[in-house]
Amino acid sequence: SAVISQKPSRDICQRGTSLTIQCQVDSQVTMMFWYRQQPGQSLTLIATANQGSEATYESGFVIDKFPISRPNLTFSTLTVSNMSPEDSSIYLCSVVPTGGYETQYFGPGTRLLVL
Amino acid sequence: GDSVTQMEGPVTLSEEAFLTINCTYTATGYPSLFWYVQYPGEGLQLLLKATKADDKGSNKGFEATYRKETTSFHLEKGSVQVSDSAVYFCALRPNTNAGKSTFGDGTTLTVKP
Numbered sequence: 733s734a735v736i737s738q739k740p741s742r743d744i745c746q747r748g749t750s751l752t753i754q755c756q757v758d759s760q761v762t763m764m765f766w767y768r769q770q771p772g773q774s775l776t777l778i779a780t781a782n783q784g785s786e787a788t789y790e791s792g793f794v795i796d797k798f799p800i801s802r803p804n805l806t807f808s809t810l811t812v813s814n815m816s817p818e819d820s821s822i823y824l825c826s827v828v829p830t831g832g833y834e835t836q837y838f839g840p841g842t843r844l845l846v847l
Numbered sequence: 848g849d850s851v852t853q854m855e856g857p858v859t860l861s862e863e864a865f866l867t868i869n870c871t872y873t874a875t876g877y878p879s880l881f882w883y884v885q886y887p888g889e890g891l892q893l894l895l896k897a898t899k900a901d902d903k904g905s906n907k908g909f910e911a912t913y914r915k916e917t918t919s920f921h922l923e924k925g926s927v928q929v930s931d932s933a934v935y936f937c938a939l940r941p942n943t944n945a946g947k948s949t950f951g952d953g954t955t956l957t958v959k960p
Contacts, residue, residue: 733893765947774936774952775891824890834879834898834940836948838891 734759734829736839744845745815752811753842755825760805763828766798769841770821778823781808805830815846849874853937853951860927860958868922868954870911870937878939878946880904880913880920885934885953894922894935898942927958 735758745751755764764781779787779800787800802808812819825839854869872880879898883891895904900915909924920937937951 775950777947780947822890834942835881835893835896836938836940837893838883841890843888 733835734761734827734837736825736827736837738823738825738839738842740842741840742843742845744847747816747846749815750811750813751815751844752809753823753825755808755810755839757806757827760830761827762830764802764808765826765836766800766808766810767824767826767838768821769824775824778810781810812844815844817846820844820846849878849939849941849949851937851939851949851951853935853954855952855954857955857957860956862929862958862960863926864958866922866924866927866931866956868935868937868956870920870922870951872918872920872937872939872949874918874939874941874949876941877915878941880911881938881940881948882909882911882920882922883936883938883950885936887933891936927956929958929960932956932958 737756739754766778767775769775777790778793779789781787781800781802783802799811822841824841851872881896882894884894885891895906897904897913903912911920911922934953934955936953938948940948
């Protein structure tokens with residue numbers, strides 16, 4: 733398994749500003765993902781964070797709006813840029829541990845409210 | 848592409864009632880199947896998993912069996928408790944290093960005393 737922490741756990745932000753969310757894992761992992769969960773909805777994959785290279789974004793998500801970094805095998809950041817109220821969601825970091833490609837684990841999430 | 852269909856909610860049960868949440872899937876190949884649980888205000892926790900046909904995953908009194916012939920992975924519990932109130936997500940993940948998970952829409956369970 734993997735223990736995942738996220739910072740901040742929640743935040744209230746003004747529209748037009750940006751927020752960077754950090755994800756730290758207690759062990760090296762093969763894959764790291766960022767998801768969005770809008771209120772009362774299921775999970776939507778934003779992107780796969782690639783170590784040492786640009787993230788791979790899903791349809792409907794772009795790097796200018798959601799820049800992602802992954803400088804090493806245990807850490808990643810997601811920035812939500814130029815926020816609007818529609819960005820109010822839970823943002824979840826998720827990992828697949830090295831050697832355990834079938835199981836995906838999730839962080840506790842960051843609850844973002846944009847006013 | 849892959850898809851997961853969950854029983855629509857919300858589901859409301861009395862304490863000690865029997866729970867079934869249906870989940871069916873479509874996928875190429877032989878994916879692994881999962882149930883995740885999300886308690887209020889928290890992230891997703893892995894509840895149980897099954898990686899091949901006829902496997903039974905179990906945890907905390909919950910069970911689900913990987914049925915390839917019916918492409919199903921229904922979640923069951925014999926006697927629910929108030930503390931089981933949460934949102935339950937069925938998911939599949941291809942058995943490849945580059946596979947992406949597919950999630951159902953989630954089923955909200957409320958257990959009343």
